[in-house]
Amino acid sequence: MLKPEVLNKLRAVVGNSHVLSEPEDMIVYSNDATILSAKPEAVVQPANRDEVAEVIKLAARYRIPVTCRGAATCLSGGTIPLKGGIVLELTRLNQILKIDKVNKIAVVQPGVITFDLITAAGNVGLLYPPDPSSMKESTLGGNVAECAGGPKGVKYGITRDFVLGMEAVLSDGSIIQTGNAVDGDMCGPDWTMLLTGSEGTMAVITSITLRLVPLPAVKKTMMAIYDRLEDAARTVSVTMAAGIIPTTLELMDNLSIVSVEKYLKIGLPVKAGGLLLIEVDGVLSTVEENARRVSEICKQCGATEVKIARTPQEAEDLWRARRSINPAFGQVAPCKFAEDATVPRSLVPVLVEKIMSIQEKYDVPIFNMGHAGDGNMHPTIMFDKRNKEQMARAEQALDEVHIVTLELGGTLSGEHGIGCAKAPYLRAETGETGYKIGREIKQAVDPLGILNPGKMFFYEGKLH
Amino acid sequence: MLKPEVLNKLRAVVGNSHVLSEPEDMIVYSNDATILSAKPEAVVQPANRDEVAEVIKLAARYRIPVTCRGAATCLSGGTIPLKGGIVLELTRLNQILKIDKVNKIAVVQPGVITFDLITAAGNVGLLYPPDPSSMKESTLGGNVAECAGGPKGVKYGITRDFVLGMEAVLSDGSIIQTGNAVDGDMCGPDWTMLLTGSEGTMAVITSITLRLVPLPAVKKTMMAIYDRLEDAARTVSVTMAAGIIPTTLELMDNLSIVSVEKYLKIGLPVKAGGLLLIEVDGVLSTVEENARRVSEICKQCGATEVKIARTPQEAEDLWRARRSINPAFGQVAPCKFAEDATVPRSLVPVLVEKIMSIQEKYDVPIFNMGHAGDGNMHPTIMFDKRNKEQMARAEQALDEVHIVTLELGGTLSGEHGIGCAKAPYLRAETGETGYKIGREIKQAVDPLGILNPGKMFFYEGKLH
The missing domain is CATH 3.30.43.10 (Uridine Diphospho-n-acetylenolpyruvylglucosamine Reductase, domain 2)
Structure with missing residues (x-):
């Protein structure tokens, strides 16, 4: 106390x-x-x-x-x-301070809920693209601190691609302004990016300047259904190799489909091995052309059916299925390791197959799904922590997911952050020099070590 | 010695x-x-x-x-x-190590000339967008260290938007790997961005992983001619407000036009007060639609003529005019302060008018031109350093350009860096806390102070 x-x-x-x-x-x-x-x-x-x-x-x-x-x-x-x-x-700092339509910039406090900014920007014809599944609850301060992603990352990029500047309180109570409201600014090393993704270990963010983009004129949402999950995964790399960049390319495996269907009862194809939820946006002619080409690629890769949403309501139903994976986890087990293993896009099929083997090897249910289009997969390992033996198997599976991801040239965290959950593996990703510099810079910025201690480079548990 | x-x-x-x-x-x-x-x-x-x-x-x-x-x-x-x-x-480290077509990634050594990468990427249907005017001579290591921009910044962003990771040698000779080849990676604070734009003060870059984008199917190049420079500048903010994002929006004033025409003799409109060089790219239908809309906006804003290049050769001639501003400077005076004052896009007309006043006030020729579309203007003050009195006026004009830029919420450097030339003004942009953190982080990373000493936060001359 x-x-x-x-x-x-x-x-x-x-x-x-x-x-x-x-x-x-x-x-x-x-x-x-x-x-x-x-x-x-x-x-x-x-x-x-x-x-x-x-x-x-x-x-x-x-x-x-x-x-x-x-x-x-x-x-x-x-x-x-x-x-x-x-x-x-920081939820009382919840004001959208400015939306500048001409310069396409928003200034927000950290406690603003992400979806509230998306709505406010949409009202003036602009889009704030990062859309983590938690967007209706999570805050922009958290999104920036953890560098959240989301389905739209494929086309638009992740949170860091939209942070232009911020105001933050340093560990001695002094106030720093980084970057500014000029989209294209670059004055010296980018302190804004030092704070973005720093998970509250460097400073307390009190205001954020964000880049917005024009709201696309139209979008088209499609669902491609496959007998084999591998074929769905392969569609991702074939689409990318064809030079098409959809807005989203979400992958769901049979476990995800069945769990969501139990939860929502909206007629999902429960016998499918996998499905892709695909969206393309832009101007009408491009969207139609891309939807047609993507649909062809899906079929070439083995999709048994490609459904195109004909109304906004049908599109919303498809998205509801994707967004309900989180609540549907509870259908399978009470506890989860929700990972964000991210690999080069072309290696998504390899990662998906490796996760399938890990699931088999350790006999734990793994939701094999995620933002496949930008390589940011969300293998989610289910278990009951009251069952020690099962939890031990889940932990071994988790370990192997991390190792496989790094072996594929990937990263531990596409968007969820390192915190303490993934800190044991951080050194394996950064290497010794990167780890040392991480500690030294944190010590320079927070010499007393009062900001979010024990996380990231200052994790004190066992290192793998 | x-x-x-x-x-x-x-x-x-x-x-x-x-x-x-x-x-x-x-x-x-x-x-x-x-x-x-x-x-x-x-x-x-x-x-x-x-x-x-x-x-x-x-x-x-x-x-x-x-x-x-x-x-x-x-x-x-x-x-x-x-x-x-x-x-x-570092020019002997000049290999393009990899171009990965599916993942749209290039790995290069720092001595690769920027245009050589653009060419190599283009050969496999990809684009490396940052295109500083020096791209046929300057190297990617320098582009990353200074965070170069270029005409395409309007649509695609600047160098930092394309750097995914790097390998660098730290001040003790140890080697760090930052980021990786995953487009969408975010694992901890972004050391890649700490080195991007750090101007050789933090580490020596030895390899760079860069993001590429699909080569646009078509592009259209246009030149809009105005009696008044102010009208050309106003076109920029009106275009942006209309939600159109051209690939480039380059502004040239009468001094630039006349000097280039003297140098190239290609029939530029030497009586024009200003002109805009505009390019739109993408798929055919969008490009034609956008070209038409931009052309209408130009006329609404007072353009007396809008020329659309009908052949790649005509487009190349228009670009040649823009790229020849640098060699054409010599027509006016032997020395220059070539600035990159960058302001929010909507304020380009204000900055242009302020530069016109500064030119008048100090009676020095200023090329009033630049990448207007992303607010990154290149006011270039001409003088002869052997004429002390004239040089003093040029320095006063320079001073005022910097102050005006910061007053408009802009930044000292859109792409040229701080180095020692702009270091006297750096504290005015970063504020005391930002300046202090800048020094502290540099000291943590380079405790002996051997990397590019005397630059940026360690400039020892007079501070403004």
């Missing part, structure tokens, strides 16, 4: 009702979307940048760990206060 | 003929494309990464400054060895 003196000072900054320290509150704030947990000593809810800076100054003075939290949908333990201390909940 | 002992050790690493130390060599290697100069003590030309690492280890051991150099087309003093020491010439 923090000393009463410290709690009182925190209350003086943010107001009594915005410092939580009751034991039941600490339980509520101990989790994210992983199975990991650790209790904070207090939860502090600042209302603005200056309150954030004052809280950080107190934390620096009393050497209190600070872990930022938005919607806590994190899949790598990013928001878990491993070392106790303060959970800094 | 370096001690004979050190020179011998350098010769042992790279071979006798690849260590230059004669006084006349030192003169040749003292300049880049600015008016600044400083002599090195030796020029070392390594053949590969391991030789680079050995040279850096020697430099660290003897505390010798190391300044990297490619084609030395730098416009901010980046390759000038301010503190003497070694100029590390």
Whole structure:
């Protein structure tokens, strides 16, 4: 527990009702979307940048760990206060400060829910493309801190491709402005990118300047159904090799299809080995041409059927199936390792087959699905943590998924972050020099080590 | 001069003929494309990464400054060895190591000339978009180190948008791999972006993994001619507001037009107040639609004529005019400050008018032109440095260009870098905290301060 003196000072900054320290509150704030947990000593809810800076100054003075939290949908333990201390909940900083239509730029506070920005931008004919599955709950601060992706990553790129600048509070309470609202700025090393994906270990983001793009005139959504998952995976690399860049190319295996169908009952093809959910967008003529070409490629690769949504409602139904995989996990087992193993696009078929073997080898259910179009797969290993033997097999399977991904020249994290969940493997990806530099830069920026301690390069558990 | 002992050790690493130390060599290697100069003590030309690492280890051991150099087309003093020491010439590392057509990725050594990659990618139906005017001479290592832009930045973005990873030698001679060949990778903070734009102050780049895009099926090149420069500038923001994103939107003022015409004699409209060189690319139907809409907007904004190139040769002639501005500068005066003042796109008309006033106020010729479409203008101030009084006026004009740019929410450097030329203004852009963090991170990565000393955050001259 923090000393009463410290709690009182925190209350003086943010107001009594915005410092939580009751034991039941600490339980509520101990989790994210992983199975990991650790209790904070207090939860502090600042209302603005200056309150954030004052809280950080107190934390620096009393050497209190600070872990930022938005919607806590994190899949790598990013928001878990491993070392106790303060959970800094940033959901009160929830204003869209500006949408500049001509320069195609938005300025937002970190607590804005991603979908709210997508909606607001859409209202003026613009698109904020990154669309993680959690977009209706997760916040832009979290999306930037973890560098979220999403289905649209294939065509548009991931969060880092849209962050132009930010305002952040450093570990001594000082305020830094990075980048700016000029799309195309490049003045010196890119501090904005140092903070993007830094998972709350470098600074507390208090405002973000984001790039928007024109809203595409039309889009077309299709579902290709396959007997064999491998054929669906192969379609991805054949489409890419043909020079077509769809907006999305989502892969679902039989386990995903069956689980979603049990949950939604919308008539999905439960006997299919796999399916692809494909969207193309742009101007009408291009979209029709690309939809036709993609549809042909699907059939050449063995699709037994290609359904094209004829109405926005039909398209929405197809998307609902994809977005319901997360809630449908519960149909299979209570616990999951939700990974984001990402490999070069051409190697998606190889990764898919390797995951199929891992599933067989360790006899644990694995959802073999993900944003196949940009190589960002989401193998999700299901288990019940109360069954120790099963959990051990799940952990071995997880281990092998990480190793296979790195062997294929891939990365541990396409979008979920490293946090503590994947930290044991980080050194294997960065190499010794990269790991050392990671530690040195973090120490330069946060010499007291108060920002999200124990994560990423400062993980203290066993390293693989 | 370096001690004979050190020179011998350098010769042992790279071979006798690849260590230059004669006084006349030192003169040749003292300049880049600015008016600044400083002599090195030796020029070392390594053949590969391991030789680079050995040279850096020697430099660290003897505390010798190391300044990297490619084609030395730098416009901010980046390759000038301010503190003497070694100029590390990387042009022998000039191999395109891989072009992966399916994953749309290239791996290159830093000494590859940008245009050679563009050509090689084009041969397999791919495009490397960043196209600085120097692309036929400048190297990819330099483009990445300075984060070059180019006309295509409007649609495609600048160099940093295409760098996926790199291999680099750190200041102690150790080797780091950052990012990887997965388009969409994001594992931890983005060290790749820490090195991109770091102007040789953080590490020596020895290999670069670059993203490529599909080569557009067709393109259309147009020239819009205006009586008034302001109308040409206004066309830029109106086009952007209309939601059209051309591939390029290049602005030239009367001084640029007249100088190029004197140089090329190709019948440019020498009485025009300004012109726009516009290109749109993509699939045929979209390109024709966009060309028509842009052409209408040009006329609405006051264009007296819009010429559409009917053949690739006509298009090439239009581009030749744009690319000849640099050689045409010499028609006006022997010296120049070639700036890359970049502002939000909607403010290009304001910046153009402010530059017109500055030209009048200080009575120095300023080429008022640039990549207007992404706000990256190239006001180029002409003078003769032998005329002290004129040079003083040119310096005052330069000062005011920088101040105006920052006042408009812009950045000092859209693509030329900070180096020493713009270092006096850097603190005004980054703020105190940003400047301090810049110094601290550089010190963490290069504790001996041997990499390109005296540049950027470690400039020792007068600060504005």
